[in-house]
Amino acid sequence: MIGRQYPDKVLLAWGEAISGDQAIRHWLMSQGYPELGLFVHALHLDPSAREWLMAEGHPELMALCRGAEGDSQAVQWLRAHNLEVLADMALASDNDDEAMARVLKHGGALWGGLALKIRSIKNGIESRHNDWHTYNRD
Numbered sequence: 425m426i427g428r429q430y431p432d433k434v435l436l437a438w439g440e441a442i443s444g445d446q447a448i449r450h451w452l453m454s455q456g457y458p459e460l461g462l463f464v465h466a467l468h469l470d471p472s473a474r475e476w477l478m479a480e481g482h483p484e485l486m487a488l489c490r491g492a493e494g495d496s497q498a499v500q501w502l503r504a505h506n507l508e509v510l511a512d513m514a515l516a517s518d519n520d521d522e523a524m525a526r527v528l529k530h531g532g533a534l535w536g537g538l539a540l541k542i543r544s545i546k547n548g549i550e551s552r553h554n555d556w557h558t559y560n561r562d
Contacts, residue, residue, distance in 0.1 A: 438457075459482045467492070467546065474486060488513060492514050517542040
């Protein structure tokens, strides 16, 4: 699904890190999975984490992040690299329920759960951004 194969327990930990568990995020980074920990930072719009993912050979994680933000070119890149489940995860994370059904069908509940966690974070960031603009109009 991703360029590197991960044990299920690592993917479950990644989901907890996405949901905000800082201790698990630190564990991922210290146990040889820095890309998963930094993905969480990238999801929270940290430019240095985004740069690191690209520089260290994890463009599929950056494309997942960008696709979840509505970047159709990132989704196209994932598809062009035969990363269909990640492409659908990106769309599902951007509130596409048909893509979520495809993730569940082809990736299973674990990948669907990750997409829902990414969706929750992405929607929260977007909501806070929209609220800030609503209350800070000139």
